[in-house]
Amino acid sequence: MEIQTTTRGGMRVYKIVLLGQGGVGKSALTMQFVTHSFIDYHDPTIEDAYQQQVRIDGETGLLDILDTAGQAEFTAMRDQYMRGGEGFIICYSITDRRSFQEAAEVKKLIERVRKTDDIPIVLVGNKYDLENMRKVSKEEGEALAREFGCPFFETSAALRHFVDDVFHTLVREIRRKEKEALLEMEKRSKKKQRMQRIRSLFSLKRRNKCE
Numbered sequence: 001m002e003i004q005t006t007t008r009g010g011m012r013v014y015k016i017v018l019l020g021q022g023g024v025g026k027s028a029l030t031m032q033f034v035t036h037s038f039i040d041y042h043d044p045t046i047e048d049a050y051q052q053q054v055r056i057d058g059e060t061g062l063l064d065i066l067d068t069a070g071q072a073e074f075t076a077m078r079d080q081y082m083r084g085g086e087g088f089i090i091c092y093s094i095t096d097r098r099s100f101q102e103a104a105e106v107k108k109l110i111e112r113v114r115k116t117d118d119i120p121i122v123l124v125g126n127k128y129d130l131e132n133m134r135k136v137s138k139e140e141g142e143a144l145a146r147e148f149g150c151p152f153f154e155t156s157a158a159l160r161h162f163v164d165d166v167f168h169t170l171v172r173e174i175r176r177k178e179k180e181a182l183l184e185m186e187k188r189s190k191k192k193q194r195m196q197r198i199r200s201l202f203s204l205k206r207r208n209k210c211e
């Protein structure tokens with residue numbers, strides 16, 4: 001499915017959605033990224049959108065960040081933000097194995113809604129400061145990211161470790177896939193033009209023969 005890209009005030013807008021089980025630290029990661037502070041309590045039922053201007057690889061952009069909340073069962077809403085998002089941060093907590101399993105489910109849901117597996121995604125294992133409570137190894141996270149074909153980070157929203165990297169890497173993924181799609185389109189239109197040229201040449205020859 002084609003996603004319309006938007007610009008605002010001359011800046012390219014990137015629509016980013018954070019997904020994952022409740023309590024893994026989606027809001028904490030978002031708040032750290034946007035306000036550079038760790039908010040220990042964030043109402044788990046509040047879903048909110050944030051805007052952040054960024055400069056990545058010399059290019060300015062505006063991130064529209066949707067910090068989702070609540071149950072994945074609300075399918076109408078879930079489908080809507082899965083359709084509207086250009087890039088997804090799928091989060092789990094390294095201290096919670098169920099959240100790791102849910103990350104794989106979330107990826108399947110995005111693919112089902114988008115009808116493609118070529119979606120910009122970054123996989124995040126958060127709370128890596130809680131090493132003594134670790135239930136999911138780094139290797140397992142890396143293996144899942146390989147399966148997804150996406151970048152992977154273990155982060156700490158509490159310590160602000162690798163928080164910027166997650167958002168910046170996702171923007172790079174969106175840009176990379178966009179360029180690939182553009183190249184593919186150019187290749188296809190060149191091929192079409194070539195075919196049209198050949199076809200018109202043939203019909204010319206045929207006409208000449210007839211004359």
Ligand SMILES: Nc1nc2c(ncn2[C@@H]2O[C@H](COP(=O)(O)OP(=O)(O)O)[C@@H](O)[C@H]2O)c(=O)[nH]1
Nearest residue numbers: 022023024025026027028040042127156157158
């Ligand atoms: N130690 C630690 N706690 C975290 C981290 N990120 C989030 N938390 C805590 O985990 C709980 C849930 O975080 P929250 O951002 O509300 O999760 P959400 O439901 O996914 O948005 C809160 O008590 C946070 O303070 C982290 O990186 N390290």
Ligand SMILES: [Mg+2]
Nearest residue numbers: 026027044069
């Ligand atoms: Mg939250």
